[in-house]
Amino acid sequence: MDQNALKQRVAEAALRHVPEGEVIGVGTGSTANCFIDALATMKDRLAGAVASSEATAERLRGHGIEVLELNQVDSLPLYVDGADEVNDHREMIKGGGGALTREKIVAAVAERFICIVDGSKQVKRLGGFPLPVEVIPMARSYVARRLAALGGQPQYREGFVTDNGNLILDVRNLDILNPIELEEKINNITGVVTNGLFARRPADLVLVGRGDEVISI
Numbered sequence: 001m002d003q004n005a006l007k008q009r010v011a012e013a014a015l016r017h018v019p020e021g022e023v024i025g026v027g028t029g030s031t032a033n034c035f036i037d038a039l040a041t042m043k044d045r046l047a048g049a050v051a052s053s054e055a056t057a058e059r060l061r062g063h064g065i066e067v068l069e070l071n072q073v074d075s076l077p078l079y080v081d082g083a084d085e086v087n088d089h090r091e092m093i094k095g096g097g098g099a100l101t102r103e104k105i106v107a108a109v110a111e112r113f114i115c116i117v118d119g120s121k122q123v124k125r126l127g128g129f130p131l132p133v134e135v136i137p138m139a140r141s142y143v144a145r146r147l148a149a150l151g152g153q154p155q156y157r158e159g160f161v162t163d164n165g166n167l168i169l170d171v172r173n174l175d176i177l178n179p180i181e182l183e184e185k186i187n188n189i190t191g192v193v194t195n196g197l198f199a200r201r202p203a204d205l206v207l208v209g210r211g212d213e214v215i216s217i
């Protein structure tokens, strides 16, 4: 089964966790897009969705699903999103599409976070995928120097502007032995908005598409 078929399969598997009559949070990226397309089949049983990016909001609206601002809801029973890497502790690297900050905010509000991935994203140790860090533009060089001091090799994602008007540094070569500690350390650098480690708030359930099966972690 090809990667796209696996993404569709996990997206469909996530549907049965969607509570009826509620507003849910929806992530960003190609796997989240598969979920949005699947969600459209039950849109009449949904009160609406909070989007983690402008692209997701547009796709949801395209299917006739009402998009609400996060500030319009008091709680979210569920957030469904993809990831760039996920380990056995359900910790993730996210942000390959640059949506990490809004994703982290929606994930923080959600009571339950279900991560949907194809098998290629499952790793023993995080860090093979370059860690995205969203940075306030004027702090770019300073933050890059601080990331280099942590042993990373930051690279400016040229020409990319986040939905929040900021830029992304993709950091290679980080030794991610303790994801929670590194997430906090990088977030404490002045000028960093947030980084793509989702370890303080891991997923509650990961659905992995592998061969003909969907495995739960």
Ligand SMILES: O=C[C@H](O)[C@H](O)[C@H](O)COP(=O)(O)O
Pocket (backbone or CB within 6 Å): 027, 028, 029, 030, 031, 032, 081, 082, 083, 084, 093, 094, 095, 096, 097, 098, 099, 100, 103
């Ligand atoms: O910013 C993007 C998100 O974190 C995505 O969830 C992540 O990059 C995975 O995307 P995809 O499903 O396209 O591999």
